[in-house]
Amino acid sequence: MSSAQPRGPVDSSQVPRYAGPATFARLPRLDEVGAADVAVVGVPFDAGVSYRPGARFGGNAVREASRLLRPYNPAQDASPFALAQVADAGDIAANPFSIEEAVETIEGAAGHLLGTGARLMTLGGDHTVALPLLRAVARRHGPVALLHFDAHLDTWDTYFGAAYTHGTPFRRAVEEGILDTSALSHVGIRGPLYGKSDLDDDAKMGFGIVTSADVMRRGVDEVVEQLRERIGDRPLYVSVDIDVLDPAHAPGTGTPEAGGLTSRELLEILRGLSGCRLVSADVVEVAPAYDHAEITSVAASHTAYELVTIMTRQIAAAR
Ligand SMILES: N=C(N)NCCCC(=O)O
Numbered sequence: 001m002s003s004a005q006p007r008g009p010v011d012s013s014q015v016p017r018y019a020g021p022a023t024f025a026r027l028p029r030l031d032e033v034g035a036a037d038v039a040v041v042g043v044p045f046d047a048g049v050s051y052r053p054g055a056r057f058g059g060n061a062v063r064e065a066s067r068l069l070r071p072y073n074p075a076q077d078a079s080p081f082a083l084a085q086v087a088d089a090g091d092i093a094a095n096p097f098s099i100e101e102a103v104e105t106i107e108g109a110a111g112h113l114l115g116t117g118a119r120l121m122t123l124g125g126d127h128t129v130a131l132p133l134l135r136a137v138a139r140r141h142g143p144v145a146l147l148h149f150d151a152h153l154d155t156w157d158t159y160f161g162a163a164y165t166h167g168t169p170f171r172r173a174v175e176e177g178i179l180d181t182s183a184l185s186h187v188g189i190r191g192p193l194y195g196k197s198d199l200d201d202d203a204k205m206g207f208g209i210v211t212s213a214d215v216m217r218r219g220v221d222e223v224v225e226q227l228r229e230r231i232g233d234r235p236l237y238v239s240v241d242i243d244v245l246d247p248a249h250a251p252g253t254g255t256p257e258a259g260g261l262t263s264r265e266l267l268e269i270l271r272g273l274s275g276c277r278l279v280s281a282d283v284v285e286v287a288p289a290y291d292h293a294e295i296t297s298v299a300a301s302h303t304a305y306e307l308v309t310i311m312t313r314q315i316a317a318a319r
């Protein structure tokens with residue numbers, strides 16, 4: 001990115017925040033600024049779901065809800081959009097009728113954006129999209145540490161014989177050697193499984209689990225400390241399935257599970273990661289048709305805001 005001042009969001013004291021088409025946080029579009037340090041990109045794809053569809057509308061719902069974000073983030077003492085150029089790169093046009101083709105398209109488009117030097121803040125889409133995103137990220141950075149927030153393991157093998165689904169991206173990623181298996185963590189896991197072997201398989205792949213109950217019992221600070229120790233200074237990818245939140249905090253999702261994190265806990269854990277080498281991130285599984293009063297998309301917009309803040313702080317610190 002050039003040394004020119006980043007172009008920030010539309011000023012909500014000059015133009016009402018509900019006016020005009022929505023980009024993430026009212027930021028400029030990528031084509032308006034030419035290049036970005038962080039590209040917010042939508043992936044409207046949900047052909048990989050096993051239950052309720054609708055996450056194809058998640059990215060735009062998060063953009064709409066993000067109109068209320070303000071430019072200074074007190075929790076990380078940073079103005080993320082002044083530290084680096086953040087821009088909305090629009091949506092990746094993924095084929096809704098062919099999962100294989102969609103996965104290829106997403107990998108290619110993500111690779112193109114990463115090739116410009118941008119980090120990605122992806123708005124899903126169902127969790128299938130994490131696999132092509134991780135492929136593109138690993139091509140640039142090598143195998144990455146993964147911090148995965150989710151009610152679900154998403155390390156299952158196949159559904160109806162299909163290898164690429166929203167329940168299988170991280171098994172595929174481990175098989176493909178694109179993850180650093182010494183630094184894999186799930187946070188927020190809960191709910192019924194198919195069998196105990198799900199956990200055994202997951203552990204064999206190298207994952208450590210912080211359950212939703214662990215977060216409640218041990219508290220945010222201890223969990224953050226454990227996660228940071230595992231991540232170290234490795235390049236890190238964070239994948240947030242919004243169903244990591246309790247259905248009270250995120251009703252608008254396809255496979256809800258009772259007993260989840262509060263949005264306060266999730267945001268605090270993310271803030272605790274500030275300073276980590278976050279190379280890209282996604283927020284997935286927002287399905288607005290099941291949402292109420294934008295509860296879920298507001299939570300997702302703040303989640304993306306914290307992740308973008310971590311990235312821009314790091315970009316600025318490295319200059
Ligand atoms: N990735 C998400 N959200 N869900 C996976 C659920 C897989 C199942 O139906 O068992």
Ligand SMILES: [Zn+2]
Nearest residue numbers: 151152241243
């Ligand atoms: Zn999930």
Ligand SMILES: [Zn+2]
Nearest residue numbers: 127150154241
């Ligand atoms: Zn998931």
